[in-house]
Amino acid sequence: MSRYDEEAKYDRPRRHTRPRTKDRPAYDDAVEGVVITRDRGRYTCWVGDTSTGHQVTAMKARQLGKQGVIVGDRVKLDGDASGDEGTLARIVGVVPRTTLLRRSADDDDPVERPLVANADQLVIVVAVANPEPRTGLVDRFLVAAYDAGMRPLLCLTKTDLADPDPLLSIYRPLGVESVTTKLGSEPAELREQLNDRTSVLVGHSGVGKSTLVNALIPGAHRATGIVNEVTGRGRHTSTNTVVLRLPDGGWLIDTPGIRSFGLAHVNPDRLINAFPDLAEITADCPRGCTHNETAPDCALDEAIREGRADAARVDSFRRLLASRTEAT
Numbered sequence: 001m002s003r004y005d006e007e008a009k010y011d012r013p014r015r016h017t018r019p020r021t022k023d024r025p026a027y028d029d030a031v032e033g034v035v036i037t038r039d040r041g042r043y044t045c046w047v048g049d050t051s052t053g054h055q056v057t058a059m060k061a062r063q064l065g066k067q068g069v070i071v072g073d074r075v076k077l078d079g080d081a082s083g084d085e086g087t088l089a090r091i092v093g094v095v096p097r098t099t100l101l102r103r104s105a106d107d108d109d110p111v112e113r114p115l116v117a118n119a120d121q122l123v124i125v126v127a128v129a130n131p132e133p134r135t136g137l138v139d140r141f142l143v144a145a146y147d148a149g150m151r152p153l154l155c156l157t158k159t160d161l162a163d164p165d166p167l168l169s170i171y172r173p174l175g176v177e178s179v180t181t182k183l184g185s186e187p188a189e190l191r192e193q194l195n196d197r198t199s200v201l202v203g204h205s206g207v208g209k210s211t212l213v214n215a216l217i218p219g220a221h222r223a224t225g226i227v228n229e230v231t232g233r234g235r236h237t238s239t240n241t242v243v244l245r246l247p248d249g250g251w252l253i254d255t256p257g258i259r260s261f262g263l264a265h266v267n268p269d270r271l272i273n274a275f276p277d278l279a280e281i282t283a284d285c286p287r288g289c290t291h292n293e294t295a296p297d298c299a300l301d302e303a304i305r306e307g308r309a310d311a312a313r314v315d316s317f318r319r320l321l322a323s324r325t326e327a328t
């Protein structure tokens with residue numbers, strides 16, 4: 001039974017109420033799909049599992065009004081969802097999102113721009129050398145992942161050029177998981193971490209991101225059908241999001257157009273919630289505490305002195321806090 005059926009069951013009209021169909025249709029025939037591209041008013045959705053499903057083109061039903069529908073959203077489709085040529089389904093509902101990756105255009109612009117819904121993990125691709133790793137940028141990607149409610153995964157590339165350990169040690173106090181890849185070899189560790197998950201891949205140019213994508217999904221950027229590009233045409237910022245099916249199950253979302261994440265929208269409290277042990281300590285902070293190094297009477301400092309918190313972990317958390325407002 002799909003999640004939609006379950007919801008429909010609980011939504012049945014009760015005695016003495018008007019039939020639901022009078023004020024809002026119940027869409028008993030609606031099927032669920034995942035939005036894989038958005039191009040102005042048209043949405044391409046994937047219905048069924050990754051190997052046997054099919055594409056459906058849809059538009060938003062009027063009753064959704066201004067409700068945003070983005071890549072990764074699970075939507076209810078009414079009308080012709082066969083995906084046959086020339087057919088157009090209607091998106092009549094959006095399932096509540098489990099995660100939401102967002103960014104602001106830059107750090108002075110607090111308007112958040114939703115990017116991808118319902119992704120499980122943010123794979124941060126960083127080369128150990130050539131180009132030199134930009135840890136400030138990695139910190140910002142980590143903040144974006146924690147803010148989104150996604151699991152961050154560091155993917156260190158080109159580990160045949162340098163020892164990955166110095167770089168990994170920076171992120172160890174935060175408990176960030178990692179995989180490594182070598183030039184020209186099969187990314188087996190990464191493949192395993194992507195299996196049956198929806199992952200968003202980020203990283204700046206030159207780190208080997210597109211090489212990875214091609215190794216994971218041969219011919220990815222040439223394949224027909226589900227490989228699409230979405231451009232925010234006519235907008236102030238244009239971004240590219242490419243949704244790819246992984247051969248063994250799961251989705252890989254590449255972000256070739258995204259150079260960095262503006263983080264002006266990130267609230268420190270939302271960030272600290274990603275670290276439950278630290279969040280518990282900050283319950284004793286003075287009202288409005290910013291939790292940074294200079295914050296007076298921050299409970300994190302007392303916890304370090306009393307041995308209840310690990311200094312390296314608190315320092316790393318504070319580095320992330322600071323990265324929200326530091327240019328890279």
Ligand code: ZN
Nearest residue numbers: 285289291298
């Ligand atoms: Zn504090």
